[in-house]
Amino acid sequence: MKVAIIKYNAGNVYSVYYALKRLGVEAELTDDKAILSSADKVIFPGVGEAETTMQYLRNHQLDKLIQSLKQPVLGICLGMQLLCRHSEEGNADGLAIFPTDVLLFNPSNNEKVPHMGWNTIKPSQEPLMKGIKESDYVYFVHSYYVPVCPYTIAQTDYILPFSASLHKDNFYATQFHPEKSGKVGEQILENFLKL
């Protein structure tokens, strides 16, 4: 199986590579369009700022490429947010795979922003969430969130219930970092590789 990780200017694209390697999969980190298009699975990772990243993707024509992918694609964190229509971060227009917007958390008295650390998820009966229980913790680091929508396949409650994971057609996404979520995260990555 060929797994490609989209290489772009975001920080920490290597952590996904390493996580897959720990699962015995040697992924290719690339911005080569032919390799990305022909891979069996594509991962769109992300730590970064939305508008800066979108500009980079547009300048390298990676925006059109991602939209054209037909194989299973997994967007992670910023990757998930950029698969949405629009983000309040940098007022950025996204790739519009998921017809929903990305909003900024309002800090509450007891709950701070960014939402940072381990939180539980409420998974639905989806292949990506196979074997994941409601008490399982995953690692989040984000200040912007996707509201619960028809494509939500896992929810987390922080300040308000939001989308921890999305699925539409061949596109999957997690707001949390499976590559940083210990054994639970490994299970989710394995589930993705089996899709």
Next chain:
Amino acid sequence: MLAKRIIPCLDIKDGQTVKGTNFINLREAGDPVELGQAYSDQGADELVYLDITASFEGRKTFTDLVKRVAAHISIPFTVGGGIHELKDVDRLLNAGADKVSINSAAIKNPQLIDEIAKHFGNQVCVVAIDAKQTPNGWKCFLNGGRVETDKELFSWAKEANERGAGEILFTSMDHDGVKTGFANEALNQLSSILSIPVIASGGAGEMVHFKDVFIKGKADAALAASVFHFGEIKISELKEYLCKEGIQIRL
């Protein structure tokens, strides 16, 4: 619910873990990758690797070590020490670090916080503050506590927050290494004035200190080094204890 985090800190010098008492008298405590893995297995929620002598000697953090950590460990980790400009941040994130911690560089050039936040996102930027109580209140110190600055702890933390820091890592130099508990009063005040998470550092000696820092200090995370390195407190036992005490913890 979001869990409170337990974060072992590994102070690195020449590729090895060290821990000093009040920032001096370093003694060795093992291989950083092996130690990090062991902590992860015990249930540590994150790791921090600090190149503690970097800012003093002007050295860059150990990118190779960061790569090894990223390859082996499946929980998040922060790297600090020797970060002066965006290029340093880029290099460390590309080596596999999840966050960077800046301390002296932020005090000397506060604009760096804005730049990191803009380029990499707020969550990447941990602003570490070493502070000590002086006759003029809590003052921030540079270079591992060697140089006093005119910055006051609370106003500086607030400024860092507003500039785009993702977290504040506050080390009380008065409490660091002496194992009598965290600076809960100052932490509580920090937590109430900031909109971002606060990591408490300095003073952990017994399990009850962690309970106190979460309840009295209102910290979001607690960081410690020697009590973990020398096996005085096992992270797995600490987390079971905190859970029994009613604190939200990932077991």
